[in-house]
Amino acid sequence: NVEPRSVPVFPWHSLVPFLAPTQSD
């Protein structure tokens, strides 16, 4: 029997660099 392991789940946005705020016109 293989016991279930808790696997970390990462949110999609953590993989994307947050580079700059949108400038308002």
Place this chain on the structure above:
Amino acid sequence: LPPSSTMVPPSLPPYFIKGSIIQLADGELKRVEDLKTEDFIQSAEISSELKIDSSTVERIEGSHTSPNFAVVQFSVGEHRTQVSVEVLVEYPFFVFGQGWSSCCPDRTTQLLELPCTKLSVGDVCISLTLKNLR
């Protein structure tokens, strides 16, 4: 050749390791190596706060502080805001229509087992900005 370090640097996030489970905005789970451009675009469309921006690589140069780091200069969004980031040479960015790319793809593949191509000037990477600044 001298042996190279195979340790994953602590500043390289764990979610880039091949097989890492990523949750998209609609709840779907995917492995990091299976992510497509559409996954990011659709997730950003669902998000109320974040939107995808195009970040074009304008310059890549070695860091003055350490040979393990590179400085990547991006031109971000329609306003072409200039942003420089200092990252480990193996740090992967997601290029539109292409997938994971880094300054040193061989090291990325070696350390993370993440399939990766060479990040080049002119590549358009996925980045995030806030949807609305009020």
